[in-house]
Amino acid sequence: MCGTASGKGTVDAMTSTADRRLGSRVDTPAAVPDRPAAGSPAAPGPGRQPSDGSRFRPEIEGLRAVASVLVVVYHVWIGRVSGGVDVFFALTGFLAAGQLVRASERGGIDLLAQWGRTLRRLVPPAAVVLVGTVVASILLLPESRWPQAVREAVASAFFVENWRLAADAVDYYASHDTASVVQHFWSLSIQGQFAIAFPLVVVVATLAARRRGIAARPAVAGLLAVVTAVSLVWSITSTAADQTYAYFDALARVWEFTLGGLLALGLHRLRLPVWAGVAAGWLGIVGLAACGVVLDVEGGFPGYLALWPVACAAAVIVAGDTDHRLGTTRLLASRPMQYLGSISFPLYLWHWPVLLLASAAFHVEQPGPVLGLAIIGTSLMLAAATRHLVEDPVLRRGRRRPGVLRDHRAAAVALVPVLVLVLAWHAVTTVRAEPSGAVGDADHPGALARAPGFVDRGSPDAEPIPPAVSAYEDWVRYRDAGTGCAGVPGLAALELCTYVPAPDPAARTIVVVGDSHMQQFLPAVAPVAHERGWRVQTLIRPGCPLSTTAESNPGEADCITWNQEALGALASLRPALVVAQATHDVRQGRTERTPPGMVEAWNRLASAGVPVLGVRDNPRFGYAPPSCVDTYGRGAPECDVPRSDLYPADPAPPGGAPSTMTVLDLSDSICEPTVCPPEIGRVMVYLDDNHLTATFTASLAPVVGPRIAALVGP
Structure with missing residues (x-):
């Protein structure tokens, strides 16, 4: 992938290790022969045309090296990613398609054996990296990031990390300070x-082809073509x-694999002149190296950009291995590139945790x-050690003592220390997550510590709440409260949830509307609603503050539609009060603003007789304050931001706001007179960077x- 990011990508897992080191060749599912020596009949010779992978392909091994080096260099120094992952996806499909189709043509595919060999290649080195990463994380990673790492280590061990991240709506482009x-x-x-x-x-394609009396290769190619089109x-x-x-x-990525598979099945028909092969090879290498520089794909990947x-x-x-003196083969088939290709899988696995843990240990965002x-x-040394001490012995043992169950058992055994270690880490995390008190007690006044005339009667040595290890989990999950959520008739984009139910159907209703910065505000609204018997409902959409347009992602059609429907629903519901954002995007450099779309939304509600309480936005940082406290300690000046960098001393009221709109400025409760700290009244203010x-x-x-x-009345 090209674009800005924080460490992702992988090396060809399915054809890793043996298949790569044995010459980027996948022959039969049953065995992979030793890599042919230079000059042997199977070795590449001058003027060879590309094949579908049934013989040694040194340029593929070298291409892996190029892709892995680009991934590492871009992550470490440039803060972006190259096209490495997509190259490996395509190579996986290329090699797997050729291997499996040839196997089916020779008689059939033993699925259990195929899966077992893949697991034997893949799981042991991945397990070693997970064990090493967990141990190093316990020693070096801030406690506030432990729960995330525990969850994702389990998901990674069972190959569902992509779905874990998708479910958590993880930002691919997050900083090293918050990435897992x-x-x-x-x-x-x-x-x-x-x-x-x-x-x-x-x-399936082969069986269908046999029933119809056609060859397996065109049947598989036809099915791959359909899958490629649908997935793209x-x-x-x-x-x-x-x-x-x-x-x-995964469904949005399948086409990258299947396109590589189609290339394998049709490559024997391609015959390029030598000069064209030279040009194609260099075009591919230069294009790949430039991908992360030329394309800024934040928000647009994978899609067509991949x-x-x-x-x-x-x-x-x-291009193949033309062996022309100007061709890419001389570079890609060189000994250093071949060796780098052979360790590309463990190199990828190691470089990201080494990068993040080093960044945490040395307190840097970009090394x-x-x-x-x-x-x-360090990553290269760990990759080489993993290859020689783990991958090679495991694969040699598998070849000496072949067996379907042995391969599956080897993978299962490799996962045991990972799961034991992660479960122990989870147990420790659970114990450390227990708070030392409750908000509002003498030791934990929180925002009350900023109230005029407050006298602190608590212990200055009391541990803050929530504990660092659970700060990131201290989030408002409004769907789990109240009486649940339901769609709004005729407004498909909306979900109306009841956060605080009211015993009286005629009770006054407060609706909290907007994005996550309004969702986080619900615990401040709930107590007065419980006390007065009022109802609190929510209209929440991440990244979409109440406006007549899209403020966080300008031009986002879904957000604009959501806002229009939300305004229509509020005009129909006519709640006693709408609580929404009054300003947006408070960052260092005084970027806070009140967009015209927000003002227009308030005026539309005023026309419907609906009053609005506008809450001034809280600061957004370029780092996670809980991690900063973990790193530098409580009260460390490194974690404080000058208040004057975030808020002006005398904020101007929003221009054009109706008289039915009231601003609630909580900056004095969130910040001290001169700084905005991560802890107030022995309560952690932030769970992440905003x-x-x-x-x-x-x-x-x-x-x-x-x-x-005062606004709702008695």
Whole structure:
């Protein structure tokens, strides 16, 4: 993938290790012979045309090296990603299709044996990396990031990390300060899912072909063509609709594998002149190297943009090993490139946790030249050790003692230490997550500590709540409260949820509307509603504050539609009060603003007789304050941001706002007079880089409640 990001990608898992080191060749499912020596009949010679993988392909081994080096260098020094992942997806499909079709033509595919060999190649080195990453994370990773790492380590071990990230709506482009140390296993999970599903596809296509009396190769090619078209269309449409989810969606990536498979099945028909092969090879290499620089794909990947790196890989494959003095083969077939290709799988697995853990240990977001070289050197050494001490012995043992159950058992045994270690880590995390008190007690006044005349009677040594290890989990899950959620008739985009039910059907209703910055505000509203017998309902859509347009992602059609429907629903419901954002995007540099679309929305509600309480936005940081406290300690000045960098001393009221709109400015409760700290009244203010903890928001209730009561009335 090209674009900005935080460490993702993977190396060809299905054909990793033996298949790569034995010459980027996949012959029969039963065995892979030793790599042919230079000059042997199977070795490449001058003027050879590309093959479908039934013989040694040194340029593919070298292409893996190029892709893996680009992935590592882009992640470490550039803060972007190359097209490496997509190259490996395409190579996986290319090699797997050729292998499986040849096997079916020779008699059939033993699915259990095929899956067993894949697991033996893939699981042991991945398990070693997971064990090493967990141990290092316990020692070096801030406790606030432990729960995320625990969850994702389990998901990675079972090849479902991509779905875990999709369900969590993880931002692919998040900073190193919030990214998971095993987040890169998402693509390895897709590789594993493909390794299970693809042999089944080939078997089904082959059986159907035999019944119809046609050859297996055209039948498989036809099915792959259909899958490629469907998956590519889905990738484009789903990326446009929800890029965060589509990024990790295996269905949006299938076309990259199947396009490589189609290339394998049709490559024997391609015959390029030598000069064209030279040009194609260099076009592919240069295009791949430039992908992450030329394309800024944040918010647009995978979609059609992924065609760029896949096409680059195809160009190198089609070029073949021309052996021309100007061709790419001399570079790709060199000893250093062949060795790098042979360790590309463990290199990918190791480089991301080494990068994140080094960044955490040295308190840097992007490593400089010296630290970057140390990270790359460490990753190379760990990759080489994993190959020689883990991959090679496991694969040799599998060849000496073949057996379907032995292969599956070897994979299962390799996972045992991972699961034991992760379960122990989870147990420790659970114990450390227990809070030392409750918000509002003497030791944990939270926002009340900023109230005029407050006298602190608590212990200054009391541990803050929520504990660092559970701060990131301290979030408001409104769907789990109240009486549930339901659609709004005639307004398909909306979901109306009741957060605080009211015993009286005629009770006054408060509707909290907007994005996650309004969702986090619910614990501050709930107490006064419980006390007065009012109802609190929600209209929440992530990334979509109440406006007449899309503020977080300008031009986003779904958000615009949602806002229009929300305004219509509010005009019909006529609640006693709407609570929404009054400002947006508070960051260092005083970027806070009140967009015209928000003002227009308030005026539309005023026309319908609906009053609005506009809440001033809380700050957004370039780091996660809980992690900063974990790193530097409580009260460390490194974690404080000057208040004057975020908020002006005298904020101007929103221009054009109706008289029915009231601003609630909580900046004095969130910040101290000179700084905005991560902890107030021994309560952690933030759970990540821009959201308040539910605990701190609950401590705002004594400030917020009287303001709401004054607006709603008795």
